[in-house]
Amino acid sequence: MSNPTQADSQVNGIPSIIIEGSKRNMGRIISGLAVVTLVLTQIFGYYLFKITGSREIFAGAIVEILLCAWAYGLANSGNIPKAIVVTFFLHSLSTLYFGLILSPNARVQVMAIFLLGLVFLLFGGIKRWLAIGFILAVTAAIEANNHIHFFRKVELQNAHVDIIGYLIIGTVMFLTSLMFYIFVKEIEDYRFKVNMYTKELQRTKQAISKYVRENSHQVRIDLNIIYGYLQHLSAEVPEKDSPGAVNVRTRDLHAMLNSTKAINEFINNSLEWSRIEQGLEIPIKKETIDFELWLDGISERFKLMAREKSVDLLLQMSNLPLYIVEDKNRLEIILGNLLSNAIKFTGRNTVVLLSVNVQNEVLVIGVSDQGPGIPIDQAEEVFKPFVSESGTGIGLPVARQLAKSLSGDIFVDPYSDVGATFILTLPLVTATNAQAQEMKKTVNNSTRSLRVLVVDDDDASRRIALINLQRLDYQIYTCASFDACKNILLNKNVDLVLLDYQLSNSITAVEVIKWIRSTGLTKNLPIIVLSGEAYLYGHSENDAKSVSLAAGANGYILKPIDYKSLSVEIEKVVNPANIKFYPWER
Template identity: 30%
Template sequence: MNTISHYLKNIINLGAQGADANQARSIVIVNIMGIIPAIFTVIMAPILYWVTGDLAILISPLIEGSILFTIPLWNVLRRHNIAKLVMYSTHSLGLLYFGLLMGPNANIELIVVFLIGLSFLIYPNVTPRVISIAAVVGVLTILGISFGYHFVKWLVLAATILLNVMVFYFYSAHFNESIDTLVRLNKAKSQEFNRTNHETRNHLNVANTVCEEYLRNFPSDTENVTIPVRDAKALSFSINRIKEVVNNVLDYSQLEHSRPTPAYKKVDLEQWVEDLIQSYQVFAGEKNVSIVLELMPGLPDKVLADEKAMTTILSNLLSNAIKFTHADTAISVQLDAGRDNIIMRVTDQGPGLTESQRAHLFQAYITDRGNRYKGTGLGMPIVLETLKLLRGSITVKSNTGMGSAFTVTIPVTVPEQESVSPTEQLRPLGKTVLVVDDNPMNLRASEMQLKKIGCAAIKHTDVLAAIQSTFLECPHLILLDYQLNGMDGLEAIRLIRKQEHLKDVPVIITSGVAGIDTNKGLLAAGVTGFLSKPIELHRLYQYIQLSENALTTS
């Protein structure tokens, strides 16, 4: 039975492979209305002949079934309209023939109502729907006249048909809208994934270049390597950009809303652009390409802008410039200010763009600028979409063999000058924090973060050992990893809360799992709060301050 069902499903899906969602649905329905009735006619024809002894009852269904069996073949040949025509006309003529042959007892009206609904499922356009409905209504009219229907029956049939048409019309409209919405969401999800992959690779290139440079220049048995501040900043900047991209992936609302709201904040333009260029200079150094920054007179110190979006734009422009510019040359980055905007201009010394390449420059996946240039073709489309979000613009000047210049204009607001209060600086807290994480690198990272705000770290990879250590020194706060080896966060927090001396110590769950902060079981077990990995210093600082206030109050 399973084998028969498997083969039947394969036949029903013939011709639907490679079609879009709406067309595939229509093809499957047409195949079903061909194959299933064909099988029934082949089975029922001999039975009806045996009961009635009428040869016409045997031959006609077999002819009809043979025609219906051809429908999947038409769909395989991509002749979908012919398949629909064969299916609908065969059923209409079959209704007429069997209605006249078997009389009112055949209840042809029920099948007519069904075929009217079917027309809405297989025909997206109005004209073929009207023709198909007119065909079956014509069949019903001929049969009604032949059967001598009473006026009341005509009225009931007309009302039934009208109701059927209205129900299927609105249902099919709603169904098609739902399909279109799903297709758009799926496309948005794919585009977001590709954009994320592209941005992550850009910044990984920078980090990888720095690391390989030091691995190449020092013997393999070297234990400690001193890294210049310039390279450390490049690594830090790239890792932070990767962190932002990963956080975007975890934000499911990015997939539901194709255009997020810009997040404006104060941006130190000079510091921002210098940090970004410094990180990409390491990448450009592989080709002996220098990035030259020119800050034009009149540039404001700070602006209100979406720093993340601006970084996305300039990162992709720099990545493209480094990729396409010739070795042993320079890339120029110019930052200027207009009346209510900033102007970024990135000029490379690459092969330039042909007219055809300029025409397709902002189309996704178009990377035809020579086989030696690797890429996804998403850089410039990402720039354009991000600029749309910021209501900005981009212009391109390029000639073959003479390089390219990309000029981006982004609206910004210059904030009023205000002094920075000393209270805004992070003061040393002088607290002790117990950190429990089975990853030594995470322990080291947390220790470094705590040191920045004047806190001591007690580090453990095991919950039981961590609890044992608290009898010697009770911490002011506990940072607990949610996914420990052999024990999850819920079990760990229950163990901690069983200890009398730890009942009032705030416990913060740290995790890279999205949505963990909505876990009601953890909150009920005594979790104080949640921090996403990698831990942001200001969030950690706030939690320690809150714990300090809570302990003082208690």
């Protein structure tokens, strides 16, 4: 399957590569017809003028030559629609003109045979029928003039009329044969394209089947790990809730976390690739990043996954600015895919290196492993979807497309001595002084805890949010409905609302946000939407995130919730002087 940079867009469901190929073919056909007609008109026009001395014939030939040159120029300049119109009217009006001024014995009407072939070659749909109607009108006008004589005919000798008739019949036979050849050639070309795309579809179908089969198997393995551990833990818990603790080994907890991360990565990559395949434009959201601190966080997040495989994940930074401006979400997805791939494919007791530096105003990020490596002739194949022998098969294609959306790229380092090294390059945009000062604002941890309202119709989701948010001594209110949310907001002091997108079959976060924004006491209240909706209706402008932010939400987090990411989102939308944040992985 071609990725979006290769066969990219579609027009009415037809890949643009096919449309562009058809345009090129039509351009060649029109250019060829224009050249043939121009040459024939020059030869016959000069010959007929010489034997007849008719200025009308000579003038008609000159006009036809000029129109042929115009059609040729339009076709070569890529203006195919106008070239088609000029070509059709060039031949139709020439037939009409010479049919009106020449004797019926010149048999100009037989040009209609060629014109019909031309119509079927150039037009389709309603335009074809309109063109056929025009040809019938031209033929009728010529026949009418032969009987009524409303247009004066050129006086020619009978011998000259017979010569013109033979020339016209020969021209029609030649042009019709040329048209037949073009039709046959076009059919052969289309047959070749159909066979090529059929084979491509078959390969894609096989690749997708393999993708679904292998990833369904992997997801089941991850779910089995989580389910197995939870069954074991549930056996140790009394039937009724009790304040007693359940002992969980760190190794078991890490195994469950890694499995949930693997499933989440699979879902996110699948959704991201679906967006890319559909050509959905996801707006770039650039923000100021404390770069070294952010890189430390990314490194720490994947060290847990690396330790499970006895792999050392090393971070090497040099010559970096303190703050950069970039789309942090896209950058996290790109690095996440590169690091998870490196950890998957490297051997046990090896090293994965994340190196970051700046070269000539370009941010260069390298991820190196000590696995089997990638042959040079396969360096581009790994960026095609569904070709991976392990993993989702779309992690690298997603990463490359996101990198290109940020005006960067990813490639395999051909000079890597051991394993594989993937290089991410991005234009470096450093933060301005004002942006840097904004990032330097410190959090006042001595102030009161945040008062948070969690609105979610799912009992388990509310319980999980309560457990995680209480780790900061936040004051938590929870409710399951829009009415209960109204009641709390009107009677309690709340600093932040965490709002599930789909509260019921009929109520979404949009209605709740609009009510909050229309109420005087709460119109400036920060709102973060928590949602399992990746996108709705197939259009990015109507997806859950876009409609939530448009309605007035301050932030958006996709489920399953990474509470560290949630804490960062909270930091952005709430006055930092009034809150405390999560000490995750400290």
